[in-house]
Amino acid sequence: MTKQAGLELGLYSLGDHLPHPNSGKKLSAAERLEEIIQLAKLAEDAGFDAFQVGESHQDYFVSQSNLIILSAIARETKSIKIGSAVTTLSVLDPVRVYEDAATIDLISKGRMEIVAGRASRVGSFDLFGYDYKDYDALFEEKIRLLWELRHKDRITWSGDFRPELKDQAILPETFAADSLPIYRGIGNSDASAYEAGKLGMPIYQAHLAGAAQTYARRIQVFRDAAEEYGHDLSTLPVQTGGFLFLRESTDQAYRDFWPHLKAGFKKTNGQPFSKRAFAQGQSVKSITTVGEPQLIIDKLLMQYELFGQQRFNGEIDFGGQSMDSIKQTLDLFAEQVLPVVKKYTQKGA
Numbered sequence: 599m600t601k602q603a604g605l606e607l608g609l610y611s612l613g614d615h616l617p618h619p620n621s622g623k624k625l626s627a628a629e630r631l632e633e634i635i636q637l638a639k640l641a642e643d644a645g646f647d648a649f650q651v652g653e654s655h656q657d658y659f660v661s662q663s664n665l666i667i668l669s670a671i672a673r674e675t676k677s678i679k680i681g682s683a684v685t686t687l688s689v690l691d692p693v694r695v696y697e698d699a700a701t702i703d704l705i706s707k708g709r710m711e712i713v714a715g716r717a718s719r720v721g722s723f724d725l726f727g728y729d730y731k732d733y734d735a736l737f738e739e740k741i742r743l744l745w746e747l748r749h750k751d752r753i754t755w756s757g758d759f760r761p762e763l764k765d766q767a768i769l770p771e772t773f774a775a776d777s778l779p780i781y782r783g784i785g786n787s788d789a790s791a792y793e794a795g796k797l798g799m800p801i802y803q804a805h806l807a808g809a810a811q812t813y814a815r816r817i818q819v820f821r822d823a824a825e826e827y828g829h830d831l832s833t834l835p836v837q838t839g840g841f842l843f844l845r846e847s848t849d850q851a852y853r854d855f856w857p858h859l860k861a862g863f864k865k866t867n868g869q870p871f872s873k874r875a876f877a878q879g880q881s882v883k884s885i886t887t888v889g890e891p892q893l894i895i896d897k898l899l900m901q902y903e904l905f906g907q908q909r910f911n912g913e914i915d916f917g918g919q920s921m922d923s924i925k926q927t928l929d930l931f932a933e934q935v936l937p938v939v940k941k942y943t944q945k946g947a
Contacts, residue, residue: 604944605902606909607936608648609641609928610683610839613661616918619861624918627660631667633921634660637914638671640925642678644932649675650683650713650839650911655722658865665698672706680706683802683839683911684715684783688737689726691760692744700770700778708773713802713837714741715783716790732759738793741782745799748772748780781837784816791816795823798834803905805840805885807875810897813838813885814904835908838901840887842912844930848880848889855888858917887912891934898939 611634617624625633638649649671653664661667668680680702685695695712703710716737717723723730739757746753747768756762772778781802782794794801801820805813817836824834841859845851856876863871879886882896887910889897898910912931915924 604940604942605898605907606647607931607939608650608679608837608839608909608911609637609646609842609914610650610652610911611637611661611915612652612654612683612913613659613664613667614654614862614866614916614918615660616658616862616865618918618920619857623920630660634667634915635670635674636921637924637928638678638680639674640928642675644928645936646678646932648679648681648711648909648911650681650711652683653686654719654866655686655689655717655725656719656866658862665695665702668710669702669705672702672709675706675709677709679709679711681711682713684713684804686717686722687714687740687744688717688733689722689728690740692740692747693763696744696747696768697770700772703772703778704770706773708777710777711779711781712744713781713783714744715785715802715804728759735759741799742797745780745797748778779835784820786816788816788819791820792823795820795825795829795834796827798824798827798829800835800837802837802839803907805838807872807879807884807886809883810885810901810904811883817905817907836905837909837911838905838907839911840885840913841916842894842914842927842931843888844891844894844927844935846890846930848893851889852877852880854923855917858919862917891930894931894935895938898935899942902939902943 615630641649651664651667653661655662664682671680699710699712720730739759752765752767753763754765781800783802784790785804803813843851843855859871878884879888887894887897914927
């Protein structure tokens with residue numbers, strides 16, 4: 599990623615599988631998977647830089663095997679970057695994650711990316727036979743192993759949670775020496791941002807609501823740690839990502855998206871989304887990217903000034919939206935937001 603062509607703009611799906619909050623209509627699992635694959639193709643055709651798919655091992659999702667979905671997307675697209683957002687590394691084997699992702703990198707001819715994050719729900723620990731009390735230790739050990747797997751040809755390694763490796767060859771090779779970048783998803787944790795900087799690993803700052811300045815401070819924690827440990831900041835790109843919903847007017851956007859957010863968030867997260875925090879998203883200073891095209895332009899340009907990030911990714915399909923609704927957001931963004939943001943963030947603008 600470079601600033602030469604401006605801020606990269608991507609889309610992502612968490613693979614939620616929810617009924618429409620008003621009609622109750624719900625796609626079959628097969629239909630929802632096909633919808634995600636088609637959405638990636640639409641994103642490529644519309645000029646987006648990246649498309650990502652999340653992973654979740656719970657009710658109301660079809661993304662338990664997101665790397666398989668990404669493999670299908672790799673065959674259906676030609677140029678758009680593809681990636682996980684996130685891979686729930688705490689409950690997975692880093693060796694297997696590397697092998698699968700490197701294979702997709704080969705299939706896609708160097709377009710694959712990994713965003714590695716913690717498993718955010720207790721159920722996935724039970725499903726894969728881990729103890730939730732090891733939440734922090736599991737992730738820190740596994741992300742270091744994944745990082746070594748990506749950067750070594752052979753590895754000797756030992757840890758507390760998996761069998762040791764003794765001079766093992768790392769296969770397959772990636773498509774190119776610099777393909778298959780790995781990002782650490784940092785959520786709301788300053789400590790996680792610091793650990794990423796310490797290791798010299800790029801970050802993916804996920805966000806839902808709140809002041810953009812809060813996230814700017816956390817990104818600075820990452821950069822300060824990277825400098826403290828002697829890493830070159832020019833080699834450490836930052837991605838950000840959160841809800842994306844556009845309509846012709848901001849009032850309409852907030853009216854139309856709220857039912858999806860209200861019903862969907864309660865099902866997938868077990869608690870309601872704050873209506874007050876959502877309403878505050880209409881301020882340009884809020885991180886929430888919901889509104890009319892000009893508001894989204896203003897938000898993204900302000901965030902770019904604050905974060906100096908290399909890519910923004912929008913979650914475009916949350917909450918049981920119809921494909922027509924999703925396309926409205928995609929088309930408005932591609933036609934009215936994308937060219938303006940590219941123009942004002944490219945080098946020399």
